[in-house]
Amino acid sequence: MINSAQLTILRSYARKPNPPVDLPESILFDHSDKTLTIFDTYPKSIFHFLILPRISAYTGDGYTERDLTSLRTLLKGGQEKAGRVIRDLEEAAKVCVAQVEEEMVARYKFKWDIWVGFHPVPSMEHIHLHVISADMVSSSMKNKKHYNSFIPKGDFFLTLKDVSEWLEAQPSFFRKMAELKSSEYEPRLKAELACFHENCYELFKTMPQLKAHLQEEWDKRMAREKAKRERLEKLKRKSGSKKAASPSASGTTADNSQASTSTLTAEDLVELEGSQKKRRKTDESDVE
Ligand SMILES: [Zn+2]
Ligand SMILES: [Zn+2]
Known part of the structure; x- marks a missing residue:
């Protein structure tokens, strides 16, 4: 009141x-x-x-x-x-x-x-x-x-x-x-109580249930953001060390030059991860 x-x-x-x-x-x-x-x-x-x-x-x-x-x-x-x-x-x-x-x-x-x-x-x-x-x-x-x-x-x-x-x-x-x-x-x-998060909208009967779910949504979001930052850091380090380790003489591929760009944003991440995987594959086959 x-x-x-x-x-x-x-x-x-x-x-x-x-x-x-x-x-x-x-x-x-x-x-x-x-x-x-x-x-x-x-x-x-x-x-x-x-x-x-x-x-x-x-x-x-x-x-x-x-x-x-x-x-x-x-x-x-x-x-x-x-x-x-x-x-x-x-x-x-x-x-x-x-x-x-x-x-x-x-x-x-x-x-x-x-x-x-x-x-x-x-x-x-x-x-x-x-x-x-x-x-x-x-x-x-x-x-x-x-x-x-x-x-x-x-x-x-x-x-x-x-x-x-x-x-x-x-x-x-x-x-x-x-x-x-x-x-x-x-x-x-x-x-009725519905989760407001897009792509969810799950319904709940009680406030404690909804609150527990909202906390879960928040924890998941924080975990996703943390993982994103860590992947980005890893890629930055990788592309940095690659650049330093391999002189331009050793066959630089298009993938390599893309990964070396210093202005890496979260938006580039998906694309970059794809090329990173590709390169890992070629690296492995090189060893064999
Ligand atoms: Zn008010
Ligand atoms: Zn939800």
Whole structure:
């Protein structure tokens, strides 16, 4: 259950005149004149941030605090007026996504998808844009509602891209989408539990089963990425030592020259592994 202090806590953050002084580091991640980027207190994935418009940046500009209550109240103001706030949130989201990707590489040595979007029926007051990594691996991800409110297949999460498109669309279409009727969206949170990973979509009866499966998906992904890095390293070393060991005089093949390229990327890997195998074969036959 959410109490009234929790309900309005985001608004209290958005009112702060001097965020780095007024908010602890455990809450504030980043800010600009117009927006705050904060850590979600109950992250539903490994990375989960909220971006909020700062009230003082908009109240002098024809917006009331009430206008900023939710996506629905903001869109009520019309395409132009809503668009200004959404574009500011989008700017902050771009910065946040870049920061998250940097952190992904630093901590896990690879990047994965990041979902950016709104909840049509929010559980807290004051509009906020979610920036959440596409893994749903977190101890705070506890129930069906949590899960279905973020996965792209759940039809509940509104991507920033969707909302931006409404803002550019015909006014009649915009007005229809902007209604954000909870009677239309809330039933979608009750959808059955399906793994969100592409090529899987396996169904689960209980949250513990789904959570165990998501953890497995994540562990497999990490193992795949690790194996990919190791193969790449091996190939780099091999092509490097080959180059050093064999002078160009000893019959260089097309395969060899390809493997010697110093700018080896993960994308070249599949191709290279093929040629590596071929060469190993010829090497063996040479020995015999
Ligand atoms: Zn939310
Ligand atoms: Zn799966």
